[in-house]
Amino acid sequence: MNLLFVADPLESFKVYKDTTFSMMREAQRRGHRISACEPRDVSWRSGDVVHARVRDITLTGDEDSWFTEADTSTRALKDFGAVLMRKDPPFDSEYFYATHLLEQAEREGARVFNRPAALRDHPEKLAIMEFPEFVSPTLVTRDPAEVRAFHAEHRDIILKPLDGMGGMGIFRVGADGLNLGSITETLNQDGAVTLMVQRFVPEIAQGDKRILVIGGKPVPFSLARIPQGSEIRGNLAAGGKGVAQPLSASDLRIAEALGPTLAQRGLLLVGLDVIGDRLTEINVTSPTCFQEITQQAGFDVPAMFVDALEAALS
Structure with missing residues (x-):
């Protein structure tokens, strides 16, 4: 199967921690072919189907020169086995327009994950308001x-x-x-x-936990992003320290309550952010932390994801 990843420029990937890279690596290990493009490479001409200028790549296993490019061509999105929308935030106007092009590709027969309409319908901070029983x-x-x-x-x-x-x-x-x-x-x-x-929520001192939900089911470990020094923010981008840990009873309760509902809406991969026992964010655009959890806890998150992707396509 040929998988198309719509993502940031390949040259910008930090492969030692990048989640999209880990997805590609697991997919290639199983024999799937990998292609990539950026949202700016996607176009739609009147009377035609949605196309993209794509790069067919092979992963090398070398961290510095991590891929080789076999070909660049313009192809219809509907001709891929699956299209994975992995563009990082911000969710700005260009991201919004990209979801409309991807949704048109869906109408033409493309299988897109996460579904474009679901990306639009779940603003990552506002989405928690649907679940007040879990929210501060x-x-x-x-x-x-x-x-x-x-x-x-x-x-x-x-x-x-x-x-x-x-x-x-x-x-x-x-x-x-x-x-x-x-x-x-x-x-x-x-x-x-x-x-x-x-x-x-004072429990931020113990970390802002990222709980991954794949195909409606929780990964059994979270990554607690723990604030450092005088910071109140646990985000890794703000200097937080990531520590993998088993899901608590309340973590599991939240994930099992939300997971099936979100999966039914077309969200194959979701990142729930939880502080203490309170849900603070529902990440749907480009959830991360696959490699950190896999490396620290020994649970193969990319394998679980590709399993779920293959099941969704079968």
Whole structure:
């Protein structure tokens, strides 16, 4: 089977930790052929099917020169066994347009994972609001007065932009309310931009856990991203330390409650972010942490993923 990965430039991959690379490696090990392109390589001409300028590659096993390129050609997306959308955030206008092109390719017969409509329907921070029983008290608003009232009620809060990634733009305001007004103005730009406010979850000291759900089933280990020094952010991009650990009872309860529902909607791979026993984010665009969990816990996450992909295509 020929798999097309729609991703960031291959030359930018850090293969020692990249999840998309680990997917490619496992797929090639099983005999599947690997092709890759970037979203900018996808096009649709009126009266024709969706095409992409793709690179057919072979993985070498060498970390420095990790692939060789056999051919570059323009091919219809429907002619691939599967198309895997693995472009990293941000989920900006170009990402949004790419999902529409991929959805058209679906109508033409392409099998796309995660499904383009599901990517659009599950904004990674807002998606948690569908599952209030697992979420810390949360407010989504543009209104500074509502933010002030939420702080007065909960005293210790987190504020963050809806389109942030890697811990970008996250602020904590304690009981003294210091800088609450300034932070709110910065994030919501005088009421022009929606922000999310949540009651602070002190268990962040033990880590922001990434729980992977593949084909509706949880990987039995999470990666706890543990804040370092004076940081409140556990994100690896913000300097957090990743530690693989078995799922707790509450982790498993959340994953088993959400997994089948999200899988039914076309989300083959989901990354749930959990602090303590509270769900904080549902990652659907390009969930990571395959290699860290595999290396530390000995559980073969890429194999579980390709198993699920093959089952979905059978």
